Amino acid sequence: MAPGGNMAQRDTHSNPGVGGPLGGHGDNVEHASHPTARFYVLIFFILLAVTIAEVFVAQEPFLGIFEGIGVPIAVPLLILAAVKFLMIAAFYMHLKQDSRAFSAFLIAGLILAMGMLFTFGGLFTAHSREPFDQIAWREQLAQNAGTTGTSATTGGGGH
């Protein structure tokens, strides 16, 4: 049985075989020093302040102000969300001091997710969707449910 305690964080060792010319890795040695609890609490209060700001920005006085100067309310809200996102990723998930390879995964996923969001947004505004009267549909559903006692939209599931 292997010494189980020998799990000393491999990434805290500076591995002599890696730095320098061995290709692509660059700075992937984690700093041995960890942020302090005080630092984490500080970040928490900033995040909290941003969250409160978000809730207020979405409510009436600010809503009107932003509309007044012609800025869609989504813009400040998305900026605040991005700030929170980046702070959590950088400090709580330690991306700031960890290997850039880890950030690469998150960034790749984010780029694809945002690319998908924007492309779908564009494509679906361009193609004409069947007009859909949700109120009439709901009434129809309620009627069906009243007469048959079961939901009309669910078919017979499995075999």
Next chain:
Amino acid sequence: MSTAEYRAQEGTIDPGRIAERARPQIVERGLRARPGGWLGWITSTDHKKIGVMYLIATFMFFVVGGVEALMMRLQLGAAQNTIMDGQTYNALVSLHGTTMVFLFVVPVLAGFGNYLVPLMIGARDMAFPRLNALSLWLFVFGGIVFYTSLFFTPPEAGWTSYAPLSDDAFLPTGGIDAWIFLVHLTGLSSLIGAINFVATIHNMRPKGMGFGRMPLFVWTILIYAYLLILALPAIAAAVTMLLTDRHFGTGFFDPTAGGDPLLWQHLFWFFGHPEVYILILPAMGIVSEVLPVFSRKPIFGYSFIAYSGVAIGFLSFTVWAHHMFATGLGDFANGAFATGSFLIGVPTGVKIFNWIGTMWGGSLRFKTAMLFAVGFIAMFIIGGISGVSLASPPVDFQQTDTYYVVAHIHYVLFGGAIMGMFAGMYYWWPKMFGRFLDEGLGKVHFWLTMVGFNLAFFPMHWLGTEGMPRRIYTYFPDMGWNFWNMMSSVGAYILGISVMVLVGNMIYAYRRPREEMPDNPWDAATLEWATTSPPPAHNFDAVPVVYSRYPLWEDRHPVEGGQPAVIAAAAPHTSIDERSHPADTQVAVGEGESNAHLATVEADHGEHEAGHAFHLPAPTIFPMILAFGLLLIAFALLFSPPILKVTFLITGVIYFVVAIYGWVKQISE
């Protein structure tokens, strides 16, 4: 001719070189009894055994999928044939497509990757051996869920299961649910496998093997893994929505409930187009390994081949809607996606020219593996050109849903991916099983494949341009499609015979008395040929140090510039002369000084465990039990009698929980 003989002939034999050093001399001793027989296989965490199990399972699915194709061609061979009705035909179309994509090509490449990646990068195993076993069993049970649908109603909506056809209003039977669970389980399997490949390739390469020295097959497996990680969740989300549409009354894809079928197509192809590069890239990697060996030349334009693969990977996420030109995306979107699709032809072309450049001026040895690699290039060019024509929206409007598309995908996936896979099979068979596949039978197999394949699929280009729609189960005799459909069916049966020749070849190789297999029968350059054939459980005695792209050819192709400077910087205290000779590693553990060589090697990694030379993961049954639990849970959703549902659900959850518990306990022991 073995490496040593070759080198003796060349007069450049160098006893200190890697091949001799990495060759295992150590007999496994001091082991806890490993379970033998079939139990040893199903509990295995050895990447080689898992790789072989992948290959066996996928080959079975390949044969099943092939038989389905032959049944379809039997029906289509003549006009207004009545061998089967439309419903059966639809089921066969769906089974064939799904089997070949999800149960054959993706996992067979995972199988090759599993077996070869750790060997090629000089590692002892994959990064997560138990998760590796889990991906195998998830894939196998995903296939089983799918094929249980044969006992009630097979899926009938094609491999793409376009909504709303796949919705409960049109196909209320369980086949589509089986398809959904297949996608979920094999998707999970591929995701875990891909994470495993990424961790292995990023972290477990030997000293000296920077990205610029990785074998090209490892490069392509890395890209394959990245693409799987980033593309699979899109289809996971889509099939989950389809599942809730079918069972929980939502209407994401149902226009009568406010949904939009196009959402399905977008999500499906957002996964589906990277998927086709997932299918082809590792096959390109295999060809990039085979060609230099049988041309007796290093690969031409290594960096171009490697980075064009990366470029293909990036671009593959920008082209998905070219499957949907005919849905009316608008001119701007059509133009944008067409541009991306044309662009992706550029890195593909770069690869093809590099392969031709590799052969150019080489001293070609036309072994079967080489024949298939060359066949791959030729067939893939045809498939690529028809692909470029389909990337043009005006052409695509004509060809959408015709046999032209069928011809295209079979040229890239059979002529491409499967030919590449055959090349890899003939090339690595001696390494995997210590026996050659017979060359004579192999050549028969190759030529039958070429003739049958082209006869089966080339006429489909003409049928498509003449307007024959795909997925129809019969046609009128006066459409002018009779002759070429007949020829296509004949070709398909020739292909069937060629696969039988291959099976015969495997059986022949298996029954032949075992010969002494040299480590490196083809005189290849990469690390997997430095160990024995087949390799021992721990792969290498000493982890080799790599000085160039061609570790086993260093005597003939010295490192450019003549200075292996990289190593000197990387491992100051492990010069090649100080490294232990294999014979020296047979020292008793704890014998102090005599173990110093090993200690030197291990100490470099900051993790020296006194007393143990190699750690191999212990066998475990829990991955299989976990996957089995998920299979039962899928069954619970598949069968409608409440008693069956409840039984399956409860037992499934129990298996799942027990497996997780046992697994965690085993790790923390």
Next chain:
Amino acid sequence: MAVVTQSADALTDRAPTGLESLDVRKLGMWAFLGSECVFFGSLISMYFVNRPLMFSPALEAAHLTPKTILNIPFTGVLAFILLCSSLTMVLALNAMQQSRRRAGSFWLLATAFLGMLFLGGQAIEFIEIAHEGITLQNSVFGQSFLLLTGFHGTHVFVGIIWLLSCIPRALRGGFHAGNYIGPEICGLYWHFVDVVWVVIFTIIYLI
């Protein structure tokens, strides 16, 4: 004789070979999180694509738009709870990095508790929405909202199980300055779930 051993220890499987410098489990977790980004990206794209259908004068009149159904102050509190759980999670990790066994276990437990609080809040929210007459079956908003937040809730649930499964070992002192990779990976997952809520909170509730 040199001995080939087998062991079930999680670490020794990965016999170090050379270039190794990152922790493979962390690398694997990040790869998985990259994948999760695209998964939630797909669900959010679905919500985004359906969003135009959630607003119309008729729906407005029937009080069936997200604006009238969703209770922003209440979900603001939920966002606060999840944010707190992220803090307790890093504090747990921080304590373990300093081998403070009791503090580490306490903060882990606190994280799991806050997670449960969040799930409870989400359950209340779902019930309230059902009372408004919005279900999976009868509303474009309902199905999009419930699938997206439901999947987030599922992730929270998995995270809670994971946290709880770490606690026995934490209490035994199994995590310390030399070994805290388990809670670290669990923490990555937990923070990711929090980050997803940051996005969902903005896109669904606020905009």
